Amino acid sequence: MTELAFTRVAVIGAGTMGAGIAQVCAQAGADTTLNDISDEFVQRGLGTITRFLDKGVEKGKVTEDARASTLDRIRTDTDLAAAVSDADLVIEAVPEKLELKNDVFLRVAKSCGDAAVLATNTSSLSLRGVFADVPHSDRCIGMHFFNPVPIMKLLEIVRLESTDASVLDRVRTFAGQLGKEPIVVKDSPGFATSRLGVCLGLEAIRMLEAGVASAEDIDKAMELGYRHPMGPLKLTDLVGLDVRLAIADYLDGELDSPAFAAPDLMREMVKRGELGQKSGRGFYDWRAD
Ligand code: CAA
Numbered sequence: 001m002t003e004l005a006f007t008r009v010a011v012i013g014a015g016t017m018g019a020g021i022a023q024v025c026a027q028a029g030a031d032t033t034l035n036d037i038s039d040e041f042v043q044r045g046l047g048t049i050t051r052f053l054d055k056g057v058e059k060g061k062v063t064e065d066a067r068a069s070t071l072d073r074i075r076t077d078t079d080l081a082a083a084v085s086d087a088d089l090v091i092e093a094v095p096e097k098l099e100l101k102n103d104v105f106l107r108v109a110k111s112c113g114d115a116a117v118l119a120t121n122t123s124s125l126s127l128r129g130v131f132a133d134v135p136h137s138d139r140c141i142g143m144h145f146f147n148p149v150p151i152m153k154l155l156e157i158v159r160l161e162s163t164d165a166s167v168l169d170r171v172r173t174f175a176g177q178l179g180k181e182p183i184v185v186k187d188s189p190g191f192a193t194s195r196l197g198v199c200l201g202l203e204a205i206r207m208l209e210a211g212v213a214s215a216e217d218i219d220k221a222m223e224l225g226y227r228h229p230m231g232p233l234k235l236t237d238l239v240g241l242d243v244r245l246a247i248a249d250y251l252d253g254e255l256d257s258p259a260f261a262a263p264d265l266m267r268e269m270v271k272r273g274e275l276g277q278k279s280g281r282g283f284y285d286w287r288a289d
Pocket residue numbers: 052053054055056057059061062122123145146147148150151152194197229230235239243
């Protein structure tokens with residue numbers, strides 16, 4: 001069996017993305033530690049992973065053995081210093097707030113080993129900002145996963161100018177071992193995926209606001225006309241309106257383009273708590289799901 005590029009992974013943040021990332025690392029054979037600030041959060045993350053694996057077994061996509069060994073390889077730890085101390089790869093997946101990510105990496109850098117590679121799952125923030133307080137930026141990189149992580153094939157690797165070529169190679173190899181297809185993008189606002197994806201999502205909301213068509217028909221336009229697996233409004237519901245609004249506001253400040261100005265409708269919906277699938281309501285009613 002080929003040796004894994006990383007054998008001990010620590011994932012910081014046990015939300016939807018962190019849980020999915022921990023699952024694919026453990027499924028690939030890495031000893032994986034899932035960390036968050038409370039036991040309630042890590043247990044919730046573990047619950048997400050267990051449910052996904054159970055469904056995989058039901059669908060015949062995951063064997064009973066793979067389910068059991070994946071869960072065996074995941075341990076949880078609410079102490080960040082302990083979680084990263086013996087990791088050869090640390091992947092941060094905490095909410096998209098620069099100060100929060102800075103604080104996490106400041107603490108990770110103090111407690112991880114000298115050779116550990118530090119990765120962020122940020123979907124848009126400048127890596128230079130995220131790793132501002134990490135002394136060894138040659139070992140820093142972006143590993144941007146997509147929701148639902150165990151199913152989506154892409155890994156967007158983001159490299160800083162300072163990222164060492166051997167680190168990039170190792171992460172690229174690991175992507176393949178996770179069953180992902182990597183692309184490599186330089187550190188720039190929104191990278192390739194969020195810059196294009198958010199642009200389409202915001203235009204769809206502007207069209208809905210202007211009464212061009214119903215949400216269902218706008219989505220159908222892209223699903224049937226362009227073969228997107230999911231229309232831009234449904235996808236915004238899946239990602240979360242709050243998450244996409246934060247990315248839009250960031251890109252609006254960074255890129256010289258009117259395309260990233262968030263529509264009023266989006267701001268109002270976020271204010272009303274209509275965040276998409278996770279809150280039960282967004283452009284669609286998800287309460288029955
Ligand atoms: N375990 C293993 N495999 C599973 C599974 C499980 N629990 N559940 C589903 N699968 C497999 C299915 O068997 C199926 O495999 P095949 O294609 O080999 O048959 C595949 O996964 C798709 O599953 P379904 O057929 O059940 O579901 P679907 O066809 O309705 O697709 C979807 C669901 C993958 C979410 C699809 O709608 C899709 O691709 N949507 C777009 C998602 C997207 O764009 N995500 C990116 C969001 S942006 C982001 O994440 C970045 C960010 O920074 C915020």
